[in-house]
Amino acid sequence: MNKFKLGCILVSSGMGATIIVPPIVLAAVEGRTYHLKNPDGSLAIDINLSNKGQMTYSVRKNNKSIVDSSILGMSFTNDGKTYDFSKDLTFVRATSSRKHFSYDCPSGKVSHVDVDYNEKVITTKIDDIFMDVTFRALNDGYGFQYSFYAEEDSYVKQLTWQNEFTEFNIPTNSKTYGMDYEANRKEDDDHYIDYYSYETHYDIRDFTDIETDKKVSLPFGYETNGYYSVVTESGLIGSGYHGSFLQKDKNDILATVHAPAGGEKPDYTVSLPFASPWRVSSVGSYATAFETTIVEDIQGDIEEYKQQLNETYDFVSQDNPKIVELVKYFLEMYKNEKNKNYYFIIIVTWAIYIVHSLLIWSILYIK
Numbered sequence: 001m002n003k004f005k006l007g008c009i010l011v012s013s014g015m016g017a018t019i020i021v022p023p024i025v026l027a028a029v030e031g032r033t034y035h036l037k038n039p040d041g042s043l044a045i046d047i048n049l050s051n052k053g054q055m056t057y058s059v060r061k062n063n064k065s066i067v068d069s070s071i072l073g074m075s076f077t078n079d080g081k082t083y084d085f086s087k088d089l090t091f092v093r094a095t096s097s098r099k100h101f102s103y104d105c106p107s108g109k110v111s112h113v114d115v116d117y118n119e120k121v122i123t124t125k126i127d128d129i130f131m132d133v134t135f136r137a138l139n140d141g142y143g144f145q146y147s148f149y150a151e152e153d154s155y156v157k158q159l160t161w162q163n164e165f166t167e168f169n170i171p172t173n174s175k176t177y178g179m180d181y182e183a184n185r186k187e188d189d190d191h192y193i194d195y196y197s198y199e200t201h202y203d204i205r206d207f208t209d210i211e212t213d214k215k216v217s218l219p220f221g222y223e224t225n226g227y228y229s230v231v232t233e234s235g236l237i238g239s240g241y242h243g244s245f246l247q248k249d250k251n252d253i254l255a256t257v258h259a260p261a262g263g264e265k266p267d268y269t270v271s272l273p274f275a276s277p278w279r280v281s282s283v284g285s286y287a288t289a290f291e292t293t294i295v296e297d298i299q300g301d302i303e304e305y306k307q308q309l310n311e312t313y314d315f316v317s318q319d320n321p322k323i324v325e326l327v328k329y330f331l332e333m334y335k336n337e338k339n340k341n342y343y344f345i346i347i348v349t350w351a352i353y354i355v356h357s358l359l360i361w362s363i364l365y366i367k
Contacts, residue, residue, distance in 0.1 A: 031048075031049070031050055031051040032048070032049050032091070033046055033047065033048045033049075034046070034047040034048075034049075034094055034120055034122060035047075036096075036118055036119075036120045036135050036137050037118060037137060038117065038118060038137035038138055038139050038142070039098070039116045039117065039118060039137075039138075039139055040139050042061060042062050042139070043059065043060070043061050043066075043137055043138075043139070043141070043142060043283060044059070044060045044061075044063075044137075045057060045058070045059050045120075045135055045137055045142055046058045046059075046060075047120065047122055047133075047135060048069070049089065049091060049122070049124070052087060052088070053087055053088040053089035053090065053124075054071065054073075054086060054087050054089070055071075055072045055073060055086075055089060055122065055124065055133065056069045056070055056071055056072060057069075057070055057072060057135070057144070058070065058169075059142060059281075059283070061225075061227050061283050061284070064224075064225035064226065064227065065171050065224070065225060066170070066171075066224065066225070066227060066229055066281075066283055067168055067169055067170060067281075068169040068170070068171065069169060070166070070167035070168060070169040070253070071086060071165050071166070071167045072086070072133055072144070072146075072165065072166060072167075073085040073086030073087070073089075073131075073146075073164075073165040073166070074086070074131075074146060074148075074161070074162075074163065074164045074165065074166075074276070075162040075163045075165070076129075076148075076159035076160055076161055076162055076270075077159070077160045077162055078156050078158070078159050078160065082162070083126050083127070083129050083159065084126070085124070085126060085131045085146075085148075086165040088126065089124035089125070089126065089131070090124060090125050090126065091123075091124055092123040092124055092125055092130065093123045094120065094121065094122050094123070095120070095121045095123075096118070096119065096120050096121075097118075097119045098116075098117070098118050098119070099115075099116070099117055099119060099300065099301065100114075100115065100116045100117075101115050101300075101301035102114045102115065103115075103301075105293075109291055109293060110293065113293050113296075113297065115138070115297040115301075116138070116139065117136045117137060117138040117297070117298075118136070118137050119134065119135065119136050119137075120134075120135045121133070121134045121135075122135075128150055128151040128154040128156065129148060129149075129150050129154070129156060129159075129272075130148065130149050130150070130151075131146060131147070131148055132146070132147040132148075132149075133145070133146055133147075134147065136298055138294055138297060138298070140282055140283070140284055140288050140289075140292045140294050141229075141280065141281050141282040141283045141284070141289075141292060141294045141298075142280070142281060142283065143234065143278045143279060143280035143281065143294070143298035144278070144279055145235075145275060145276055145277070145278045145279070146275070146276040147273065147274070147275040147276075148270075148272060148273065148274045148275075149272055149273035149274075150272050150273075156272065157271065157272055158269055158270065158271050158272065159269070159270055159272065159274070160268050160269055160270075161241075161268040161269070161270055162268070164244070164256050164257075164258070164276075165255070165256075166255070166256040166279055167253050167254065167255050167256070168231055168246065168253075168254040168256075168281075169253045169254070170207060170222055170224060170229075170254060171207075171224045171225065172207055172208060172252060173207070173224060173225075174206075174207040174222040174223060174224040175204065175205075175206060175207070175222060175223045175224075176204070176205055176206070176207050176210065176216075176220070176221065176222045176223075177202055177203070177204050177220070177221035177222065177223075178202060178203065178210075178216040178217065178220045178221065178222075178246075179200055179201065179202045179203070179216060179217045180200060180203070180214060180215065180216055180217075181214075181215035181216065181217060181245055181259070182200045207222065207252075208252075210248050211248065212248050212249065212250060212252075213247060213248065213249070214247065214248060215245040215246070215247045215257060215259070216245060216246050216247070216248075216254075217245055217246075217259075218231065218232045218233055218243075218244060218245065218246065219231065219232035220232070220246055220254075221289070221290075227283055227284060227285070227289075228282075228283075228284065228285065228286050228288070228289035228290070229281050229282060229283045229289060230281060230282045230289050230290065230292075231246070231279075231280075231281045232280055232281070232295060233277045233278060233279060233280065234277060234278040234280045234295045234296070234298050234299060235277045235278050235299050236277040239275065239276065239277050240270055240271075240274065241270070241276055241277055242258050242259065243259050244256050244257065244258065244259055244277075245257050245258075245259040256279070278298050278299065280294055280295060280298045281294075282294050
C-alpha cells in the first residue's frame with residue numbers, strides 16, 4: 001500500500017491508497033465555490049459548497065447554461081446511523097490536476113484518441129467517512145464520480161446504500177430525446193419483480209412534456225441553448241453499483257433513481273473503499289455529442305481498457321470463426337420468413353454494436 005504524508009489523520013482513500021489528512025483543513029464549512037474549465041476553455045463547471053454543507057454543481061458551454069444548479073451526494077446507513085452526504089458536509093480539501101493520454105482503437109468510431117482533461121477533486125467528510133467528488137472537464141463534455149472511504153482506524157468497513165441525490169437540472173426550454181421506463185412484470189415465488197429491457201422507442205419531446213415521476217432511461221439526450229448533450233453512466237460493470245434512470249421530480253428537475261438490471265434483487269451493501277460509476281455527459285455540436293468517446297475517456301488512462309479493446313477486436317475480427325459463424329446464423333434466420341423476428345434482430349444488432357459496432361462490417365464482409 002502506497003502512503004504519502006500530508007498531516008496527522010490517517011485515512012484509506014477510494015483508490016486503495018492510504019492518505020494522511022492535516023487537521024487544519026478539517027474546518028467548519030463556509031460558503032465556497034470552485035471553478036473548473038476544460039482545456040479549450042469553452043466548458044465551465046462551477047462547484048459550490050454552501051454554508052449548510054450542501055454540494056451543488058452547474059455547467060455552462062460558452063457561457064450558455066447546460067445544467068443549472070444541481071444537488072450532489074448519496075446517503076448510507078451503518079449500525080443504525082445515517083450518513084447523508086447531501087448536506088452537513090465538512091470541507092477537507094480541494095485539489096486540481098491536468099491529465100493527457102492517448103490510445104489506439106483497432107475498431108470503432110476513430111482509430112486514435114487523444115484525451116486531455118482538467119480535474120478537480122472536492123473532499124468532504126461526515127464523522128470518520130470521507131467523500132471525494134471527482135470532476136473532469138473534457139473538450140467534448142464532463143463527468144463526475146463519487147468515492148467513499150473511512151479513516152484507517154474506523155470500525156466502519158461496509159455501508160448500506162440508501163439513496164443517490166444526483167440531479168441534472170437541465171433548462172426547461174430543452175428538447176429531449178429519451179426512452180421511458182417500461183416494466184415487464186413477472187412472478188417470482190410469492191412476489192413480483194419488474195424486469196426492464198430496451199424494447200420501447202426513444203421519443204423526441206419538449207422537456208416540459210415529460211411527466212412528473214416518469215422514469216427515463218440512460219443514455220438521455222437533450223438540446224438546449226444551441227448545444228447538444230447526452231447524459232449516461234460509465235464504469236458501471238464491476239463497480240458493485242446498480243444501474244440508474246432519471247426521473248422528473250415535482251420541481252421539474254431530473255433526479256437519478258435506482259434501477260435494478262435484469263430483474264435482479266439489488267444488493268445495497270457496499271464495502272469501503274467504494275467508487276460509484278461515472279455520471280458523464282457529452283456537450284457540443286450534434287456530431288460531438290453523439291460521436292464522442294467520452295464514455296471511455298472519462299475513466300482516465302486505464303490499461304485494462306486498452307487491453308479489452310484489443311481482446312474485443314481479436315474476438316470479432318474476420319479471422320475468428322466464432323463470430324463469422326454467429327453472423328451467418330443470424331443472416332439465415334433473417335432470410336427465413338417463418339422465423340423472421342424483427343425485435344430479435346434489433347436486440348442482436350444492438351448487442352454486437354456494443355462490441356464496437358462491428359455487426360454491419362461483419363455482414364458486409366460475409367456478403
